[in-house]
Amino acid sequence: MSPPTDLPSSGARAILDAATEGFARAGFDSVSIADIAAQAGVSKANIFHHFKSKEALHQEVLREACKGHAEFAEALLARTDMGSVDKLQALIRFDFSDAFGHELNTHLVVREVLNTGCCAGRDLVEPVFMRNFMAVTGIIRQGQQNGSFADDIDPSTVTMMIGATVILFFQNRHMLDRFPGLPGSAPSDFYADLVFRTILGGVVASPSAKPPVVTAASGKPRAAGSTASKSRPKA
Amino acid sequence: MSPPTDLPSSGARAILDAATEGFARAGFDSVSIADIAAQAGVSKANIFHHFKSKEALHQEVLREACKGHAEFAEALLARTDMGSVDKLQALIRFDFSDAFGHELNTHLVVREVLNTGCCAGRDLVEPVFMRNFMAVTGIIRQGQQNGSFADDIDPSTVTMMIGATVILFFQNRHMLDRFPGLPGSAPSDFYADLVFRTILGGVVASPSAKPPVVTAASGKPRAAGSTASKSRPKA
DNA sequence: CGGCAGACTAACCGATCGGTCGGTCAGATG
DNA sequence: CATCTGACCGACCGATCGGTTAGTCTGCCG
Incomplete structure (x- = not known):
């Protein structure tokens, strides 16, 4: 084989x-x-x-x-010839192609992450997971420092969103065409760029007229502070 | 029996x-x-x-x-007294509190989704998953139609990103404090709003500044269904 | 009271589990 | 040649698996 x-x-x-x-x-x-x-x-x-x-x-x-998985993000973090936005796209593309290109390994790792705490393999997977996590948050922090990314987004949150999305796309790769608007078989870059654009620009329509928080223009790094802020849907 | x-x-x-x-x-x-x-x-x-x-x-x-899980999103979709942005926040908050509030159920469902195709329980979980998926994409499409959300984002992608993020936050709930910037124990609304804000506004710094992408400023809803539209940053 | 139904159990079944044991065989080394 | 080594295997082990059987106990209806 x-x-x-x-x-x-x-x-x-x-x-x-x-x-x-x-x-x-x-x-x-x-x-x-x-x-x-x-x-x-x-x-x-x-x-x-x-x-x-x-x-x-x-x-x-x-x-x-999980051999050698975190290397790509770490190398990306160290590069000086790329902008942060390009780094982010390259990262997401790599994550997608890596997950889709090594189905067995991806499945194994996802299975291991699921068994948090109770499985001995966690000690093996978690360090790799952590190294990758630190590299990705580093890339995002780079972008915040050079002004590419908003100061008031949380790098950890963005990193988790990227990783989570890759995994969910992977797990549903055989039924993506059952989700309206998504083709069932597309090069992984297609999904990667879909996610990249959403992560980058958000879903809100107009950059200025938006009602909620996130007016990044203020330039003050609010960091992760208050949890609730805006209008409160009573649900 | x-x-x-x-x-x-x-x-x-x-x-x-x-x-x-x-x-x-x-x-x-x-x-x-x-x-x-x-x-x-x-x-x-x-x-x-x-x-x-x-x-x-x-x-x-x-x-x-998985009894009665999709009902919340479906009810939210039907409401007329809430804006789409508020609906999105309410949805993410519900997803987080539901996942964190019923740990066993969440774990069960995640486990089942992992075993795509080979497990009989999939036929039980998948319909619920699908109903919820349709309701969430419906909410996002509502927002696109009433101008709250950008036309060129893909509702399916956003829905998967939300669901995936909730799951990954849940699976790592016991070690969130090992991710820099994230507290280990916080009300689930804290994480929900973190994700909500990121999903809503994206990570890019300024709506019109340096990054080539996402200059949605034209203000006119492009009304096209195509997912790929704006300028294309290349990696 | 007898009859009966459902909740419950100890003991058991064949199959399969992870793992062991004794031994065969091919090839390298002297 | 003899010797040793590591890859390899058939047969076996005790434990445990999901599931069955035969029977006990309790309460309800007549």
Whole structure:
């Protein structure tokens, strides 16, 4: 299946591939060692020859899955030849193409993030998640400092919105055409730019006539302060 | 065997509660009937007296979890005494308080959405998901028609961004304070308004300043349905 | 009282779980 | 040649899985 990338022998490689596919598709508890062995074309015992336990195999699969994910955002943060707006677009495009281009890995990581606290794999995924998070907030803060982005938006919030949106688009990638206005199969850049434009400009119609908050022009970094401000829908 | 939709007896109620907690925390395959029985304080066989199988119990738990979720957005869509901006804020606030206020249900539904295609419960969750989706896009389209929201944003994209952000905030609710600038424990309205403001105004600094994009200032609703319209920043 | 229905359980079933054990086999090394 | 090593496997283990059976207990209707 995959080219032998690392030290694992061809047998171990087949086991890792089969385990990746199984864990991504069904989750740790839902795929058995027997399933993986059958899929990999090896015996059950051979799996325990290469990996000391099912959990160790899972850890190895996760380690492979999230290897080198945060590097792109960190490199982007360090670049000096790009504007912040362009960086933001490049970031969102990368996130989309990375998620859509490595479906198994994305599925694995999403599954792991879901099991907050209770899963051992969290210790593996979370550092990568955190590194990426810090890099993205850094890019947004850069933009605030050089005047590209509004001072009163919260970088953490924007970062979470981007990450969350990529994940939800990914999870619904096979039924996007059931959402009015969205094509089912489009290059991931299409969705990326859709999201990029929305994140950048917001949804409000006119830049000046808007009733609510966010009059960024004031230039004073209000930071994250009061929660409620404007008119109160009673709902 | 009690009828599926009637009010369950005290025993069945305890089983449903225990199953809800177990399925939400660990997932279908990771919690056993024995676990649920112990948690509910009944015998294993009694579970099969009230529910014909583990899968049927799971279905019942899911049915309870997503009961009446789409109603709020649909009611909001129908209201005529609120502006679209206020509707958007009310919607996001509701989504946050609903997710944070019913942790088990939220966890269950997120877990089910993750298993796209392969899980029987999808047929139960997806209609609710779809109804809510249609109502939210309807609210945004209302705003576009009455001039509150920009014509060139895509309602489906905005809807997915809102839903995705709520979920990611929820999943990381216990470590929000590890994200710089975000308090760990805050009323859900705090996060809701943070997201609301970002969605509404976007991240760009000044409506007419340096960034090439988003010069929506022309003030005339372009009235075109096309999603791609304005100038195109290239990465 | 007897009859009956539903809530409930201990004990059990075959299947499958993660994991182990003893051993085969190919190839490198001497 | 003999020896060793690591990849590999069939058979097996105890535990646990979802689910069944046979039966107990309780309350209600006649």
